[in-house]
Amino acid sequence: MHGQLPYFAARTQIIVLGFVCFGCPGMFNALNGTGGGGQVDRTAGNNANTALYVCFIFSGLFGGAIVNKCGIRFTMFTGGIMFALYSGSYIYYNHSGQPWFTIWAGAMLGLGAGVFWTAQGMVMMSYPLEHEKGKFITIFWIIFNLGGVIGGIVLLATNYNHEGPLSDAAYAAFLAIEVCGAFCALVLAPPSKVKRSDGSSIEIKRVENILDDALAILRLFADPWMLILVPMMFSSNFYYSYQFGPYNGSLFTTRTKGFNNIWYWGAQMATSFGLTKLLDYQLLSRKRRALIGVAITFCAVNAVWGGTLKMQSKYTHGASASGPTDYPGGPIDFMQTARAAGPCILYACMGIQDALWNNMAYWLLGTITNDATRLARYAGFYKAIQSLGAAVSWQLDAKDAKFQTQLIVNWVLLDLSAALMFYLSFRIKDTASEFAECKPESIERIEAEKAHTFNA
Template sequence: MFNALNGTGGGGQIDRSAGNNANTALYVCFIFSGLFGGAIVNKFGVRLTMFTGGLMYSLYSGSYIYINHTGRPWFTIWAGAMLGLGAGVFWTAQGMLMMSYPLESEKGKFITIFWVIFNLGGVLGGVVLLATNYNHEGPLSDTAYAVFLAIEVCGALCALALAPPSRVQRSNGSAVEIKKADNILADALAILRLFSDPWMLALIPMMLSSNFYYSYQFGPYNGSLFTTRTKGFNNIWYWGAQMAASFVFTRLLDCQSLTRRARALVGIAVTFCTVNVVWSGALTVQMKYTHGASSAGPTDYPGGPIDFTQTSRAAGPCILFACMGIQDALWNNMAYWLLGTVTNDAAKLARYAGFYKAIQSVGAAISWQLDAKGVSFKTQLAVNWVLLDIAAILMFYLSFRAKDTSKVTAKRSSYQEDRKMEVEAPSLAIDD
């Protein structure tokens, strides 16, 4: 739901400054909560941390009602900071579950399950935005924000219904072992030591870029080119395309007829090509305008803001925005898959997930400020494109040095005591 709201540019406000600054506050706080999120989740468990983190999303959505009536941005910026603190822990818990629950052969499948559920929120949010603003132009209505708030509160409550990881069994009967941390400080220091891990250092550009492009896609592109209702319409297709792309892409990542090195190389190659095709299209559109609607007047895009009912004008730009969603799905699915193949240890995966979200947030905090400070749209596009290509090249390098590892004997489950069970050890390693 947050993604749908953010996808309108500026949280649905015509003046994007409050939304941009709130997102910067969000991701700055996210950096710290992400780094220490693994320690907090390992200490307090997933249900409580996901519940409290989830509630912060409703606070953020509700804050825009205050802006609608007062025009003052302080509450939204503060709510963004609170959301950053809660979201870092929330997504650390989610990442740990998604990467530690599946067998080695199911990691791509579990990423898809998550990605479909995740983007259903974006699709539902797009429907809400389209329905509540169909005959409304300007900032999103109070009704839209109120519906978002209510749905997000219900979503946070759903976290309390999660089964404890200790009661979860994998498809082959093996247990999921997650040990709670006795010392949060020691666990946090272990996360900070990841800055000396060659794997993590090489993947930093990938992590940094994984949310960097949102500020351009949601602000200078969707937030600047389209009418209010069309922004909601575009959200439906952006997040819907992500679900389809994730489903297809992770079939490749789980293809057992290929070695992991081959799957990594092919997956990154597909992602790299998609990135360059999509951003080439974005550059073609970007050459036609320099700014979006503001208090100074409408966008300078030829013909003014695009409405989805103007089929001939809308088809290309709307389809391109959906393709941006496909690129996002491939990039983040590839990132999670690579992280999930480094180790099978749930406690370590919680740290990796927290580290990933922290570095991701550094990039996001920078990118939202680029738009807040009025950096030209063309410059923002160029920075995004170059960063993604550099990150992809490093991912290629790591995949060339990757190798499949041997199998080790794991603990037998309670109902498989009569036969030995083998599971693959960390599936991707760097040659010495």
């Protein structure tokens, strides 16, 4: 540790970051995983998510500049409070039936979450040394997704004998945990005081003009590597609306939705732990690790969505005010062991695919550079494009697009993105400083013209 206090060690800060996300987006994920924010009619939840991700696009683009200007503690605390506001809004919806407050809270969450996730991405990608990036991502991912597991337990416990919309007690429990998570952000150390495991410091150039830095993020649309990864970013949250709504939200009883979330997010923890063994395996070149990781992800995508297509062929809609689901036998309850085993296991496998996809996305971005300022911009760009995809996907469900149509769009998009991830993997060198050497001459020329983007 080279003499630094354990509190200022990069690994300690990643652990603290994990608990911030455990309490805030971890609980949000558990709530969102029930479909429609836990409501039988998913319209309000879908529209709130659309408002969330539309606002997320803009806050993500400005996120890198705001984080560099205001620091990670203030930005993550403010963003964390917005998660609590969103969960609490459903208590009002339960009693009034009016969606406006939930939609407004979704928009406020989008503004806060774009900056929140930009700060998270900058920390997670820039604090570890190159050979530690997989391990640090896993430490974070396990703690973060433990939030989803605990959230699933909360949902199961508070709705065990309750059918229909989630109870006020469930929403209140989520609100309380999210407030605690937001306050954990104030424990984070300033990046300038953090030391990596070799004793080196985190260097972040001070931003004097937020607008100029935001324009630098927009200029990433001229960065060939960012453009290659746009489909990967666009698709990285796109499938949530289908998995949480037409699948988990439509097929299962209220308590089983919570039960499923325990295994969905638990599977992510185990998958992330296994993947890091590959991504940090130093006896293989980084290119080979990238190719193997993307290949595993590609196989998981096609296995999971192939199984989902088989399930989807059995029904066309979930329960609603107009009647029950047309799935044979009605909603599935986890106590119906023989009937529930296959569908519940498939949902857990969706969690495996999600962990593979997002872990590989962060790791691939981290191979391009080690510069914290650039990584903050990359993180903001990533979350903006990711949010654009999510806004589109939540509206597909809000507009009652056929479930099978949503499934096919997801599957095609993921396979296209995986092909481009393979292309990037073939260009990877063993250190980020060598990355530019593997680029085609035309790309080098474009980047030379845009050098101020990278060095601002």
